[in-house]
Amino acid sequence: MxxxxxxxxxxxxxxxxxxxxxxxxxxxxxxxxxxxxxxxxxxxxxxxxxxxxxxxxxxxxxxxxxxxxxxxxxxxxxxxxxxxxxxxxxxxxxxxxxxxxxxxxxxxxxxxxxxxxxxxxxxxxxxxxxxxxxxxxxxxKYKSESTPGKLDNPRLAVSKKSKTDIQNQFIKLQRKKIACLCPGAEFGPAKMWPYEKYSELAKQLGSKGYEVFVIGSKNDALIGEKIYFLSNKIAKNLCGKTSLDDAIALLSISDLVVSNDSGLMHVAAALNRPLVAIYGSSSPAFTPPLTDNAMIARLKLPCSPCFQRTCPLEHMECLESLSVDHIYGLVCRQEVNSGT
Structure with missing residues (x-):
């Protein structure tokens, strides 16, 4: 072998x-x-x-x-x-x-x-x-200089036990829909939709019957806490409080994921969850969510994509001007597509 x-x-x-x-x-x-x-x-x-x-x-x-x-x-x-x-x-x-x-x-x-x-x-x-x-x-190497043929989209497999464990740990009401918000981006702030907007979105999702979680690394903990309080404690902050294994398991049972262009966005795509992916300084032409179950939120401004960690023009219009109503509209379209 x-x-x-x-x-x-x-x-x-x-x-x-x-x-x-x-x-x-x-x-x-x-x-x-x-x-x-x-x-x-x-x-x-x-x-x-x-x-x-x-x-x-x-x-x-x-x-x-x-x-x-x-x-x-x-x-x-x-x-x-x-x-x-x-x-x-x-x-x-x-x-x-x-x-x-x-x-x-x-x-x-x-x-x-x-x-x-x-x-x-x-x-x-x-x-x-x-x-x-x-x-x-x-x-x-076995294809030499030729292309490797059609690729399947990335896929991750989460065990039934992991799904059950994470549900027992975090989900209070079994009948509630689950939404995960991923407001971080290790690359830098030019990829991050403002936390105030995530907070407003969380309120709207809560009014639609979602149990809302904010997930991310310990570097996102402060943002997660701000979203928690600004959303009137609707969005539960799990940033830095779960392992990546747990975050993946939680994403795998989610009915909706809203995320910046980040690692967790790609995880959600590989789990084939209904996804709204938000782009600022980056471009879906290079780092798209590789799934048929995603909606792209992006303003095609002349300065975007710049591929910078921080906005070189110091205005972040590519994300600041991306309204909560626009993202919520994409969420509603995802609900229709997925039947949730």
């Missing part, structure tokens, strides 16, 4: 985008084990991908070189006797462990002068493959 290692990206959304690649590898090499080397931050994503055999902990934080430590760590990886490795991040550091572990086939894009560390180098053409999900899929 062939043993394959995948070096995972560090962002939640990027990790979700790698699922179709993993699925394609499994299709191409039916008799194989696929292990993932991932940071603790994204490990829960890979535990929800059925094609993955094991999820190994990558102990190195973003930006850490620790050359001697990586050399030692690679010895343990070498003992697993991998036949090939797909290196998804484009950094020099991410290619070191498979190189030190002497994995015979090491596949990745050329970047940061890491050409000598790879055995199969691909040159990234962003004009031809602007979407990250396609960029990952194009690393499939």
């Amino acid at each position: 062939k043993k394959i290692l995948v070096i995972a990206p560090s962002w939640i959304g990027d990790a979700v985008m790698s699922q179709p690649l993993i699925s394609k590898i499994k299709e191409a090499v039916i008799s194989c084990e696929i292990d993932i080397l991932a940071s603790s931050w994204v490990q829960p994503i890979y535990r929800k991908i059925p094609q993955v055999s094991r999820v190994l902990l990558n102990p190195y934080l973003h930006g850490q070189l620790k050359l001697k430590s990586r050399l030692q760590f690679a010895k343990s990886i070498k003992n697993n006797h991998y036949d090939e490795c797909y290196i998804l991040p484009n950094s020099f550091k991410s290619a070191l462990i498979p190189f030190f572990a002497k994995i015979p086939i090491r596949i990745g894009y050329i970047g940061e002068c890491r050409y000598p560390l790879l055995t199969h180098c691909k040159r990234l053409n962003k004009a031809n493959t602007p979407k990250l999900v396609d960029q990952y899929a194009h690393l499939l």
Whole structure:
């Protein structure tokens, strides 16, 4: 049986985008084990991908070189006797462990002068493959320079037990509809719809009979708390109070998700939940929610998308001018489409 290692990206959304690649590898090499080397931050994503055999902990934080430590760590990886490795991040550091572990086939894009560390180098053409999900899929060596064919949308699988556990933990009334709001964005504030607007939306959702939750990381805790109070305590703040595993489980039983362009948006899409995705400085042309169950909220201003972490014009009009009524209208359309 062939043993394959995948070096995972560090962002939640990027990790979700790698699922179709993993699925394609499994299709191409039916008799194989696929292990993932991932940071603790994204490990829960890979535990929800059925094609993955094991999820190994990558102990190195973003930006850490620790050359001697990586050399030692690679010895343990070498003992697993991998036949090939797909290196998804484009950094020099991410290619070191498979190189030190002497994995015979090491596949990745050329970047940061890491050409000598790879055995199969691909040159990234962003004009031809602007979407990250396609960029990952194009690393499939068995297709050489040809395209990997039609990709299925990313999909995550949540167990029935996880759904039941999260329902018992957080849902008070079984008959109530569940709405999750995801107001954060690790990339920066230029992706974040104002929390005041999320608060107003929460009030409207509450009046429609939704039980409303705000979910995100501990970095979103303050925003979540503001939404909680400004919504007259309708939106329950769970930011920083749940693990990513729990957040994924809660999203999986939601009747509606409203989210900025963030990792949790991609998780909701991969769970095929009814979704309203809000775009400011980014563009759905590059990072779309890959599902047929999403509505896009975006103002096509001349300055947008700028792809900046903060608004270079210091006005945030692409998000400030996106009204609560507009988002609520998309919510109502989603309800019609999903029958909720």
